[in-house]
Amino acid sequence: MKRTDMGILNELSEFITLRMKSFWEPVHDGNWIEHKAHIDYDLWFIQSGTTKITVDGIEHTATPGDVVFFYPGVPYMAATIEEGCRFIYIHFDFGIGEQQRILSDFNLSGIIPKGLIREEATLFGKSFLQSNQLNNMPGNRLYLKACLTAVIAKIIELHGQGRYIGTFTNGRITRKSEKNLDVLQPVFTYINAHLHQSIKMNELAALVGISEKYFIAYFKKALGITPVQYIYQIKMNRARDYLYEKKYTVSTNRRLSRLSRSIHVFQGI
Known part of the structure; x- marks a missing residue:
């Protein structure tokens, strides 16, 4: 994926969901070795010690303050040296x-250096500690989720700016499904x-060389929403931008009215 393609995460921010499944702070001695492939996304916030992570035969080193981002289904080996790690x-x-x-369409899996993500990682660490100490306090879990969102948003921002590129997958698409956003790039541009x-819809399908029926199914499988939902949301975003920038008004500008038209403008669905 090209870096500019990550703008789709901004365009569809209202459709984004984040679900925390489990979290903990393990302590490992110097003999610890782990061979694994996660079934979901996994972030490690290195607190102490040095961790060696090997993916596809390439060894990577994570030190305190670094954040390690694993993608689902990618096998790795992790180990510590003499002092252990936490x-x-x-x-x-x-x-x-x-x-x-959706994140597996982008090259984010790897070790994010502490110098790039210190503020967000520190905030998450503090919220994690607070969540453990005040487990029953209302809002703790929500705050932890907000801090996790900030960490992921920072990783996305760094990648979009070209300041960070993941090294664990070497640009491979890691989704088991062969449906990915790269195929749909001509559609987004159009x-x-x-x-x-x-x-x-038949015009969009022709851009990627597939039938209209298969295109609609492919689009939803790859992006998680239908082409109609996508187009409607992009139109709403542009209408909102025009209003915020005070370039147009709803009552006086016909262009804005056409832009914010509802689903009935689509044909052939």
């Missing part, structure tokens, strides 16, 4: 609509260029 881990799902593996026109 880290906070959290398993989670992050998706758009019905697609809970939609952005024709928002003020009636957009037909």
Whole structure:
């Protein structure tokens, strides 16, 4: 995926869901070795010691303050050296609509250096400690989730700016499904260029060389929402931007009215 493609996460932020599944702070001695592949997304916040992580035969080193990002289904071996290690881990799902593996379309899996993510990682560590100490306090779990969201948002931002590129998957798509966003890039580009026109499904399907029926199914499988939902949301985003920038008004500008038109503008569905 190109870095500019990550803008889709901003466009569809209202559809994004994050679900925390488990979290803990294990302490390992110098003899610890782990061979594993996670079934969900996994973040490690290294607190002490040095951790060696080997993926596809390549060894990576994580030190205190670093954040390690694992993708589902990617085998790895982790081990410590003499002094052992301690880290906070959290398993989670992050998706758009019905697609809970949306991040796997981007090259984010790897070790994020502490110098790039210190503020967000520190905030998460404090919220984790608070959550453990005040487990029954209302709002603790929600605050922890908010801090996790900030960490993921920072990783996405760093990647979008070209300041961080994951090294665990070497650019491979790790989803088991062969449906990925890269195939749909011509569709996203076309939609952005024709928002003020009636957009037909058969036109979009032709851009990627598949039938209209299969295109609709493919789109929803890859992105988690239907093409109609996507187009409608992009139109709403542009309408909102125009209003915030005070370039147009609802009552005086016909262009804005056309932009915010409802689903009936679509044909062939």
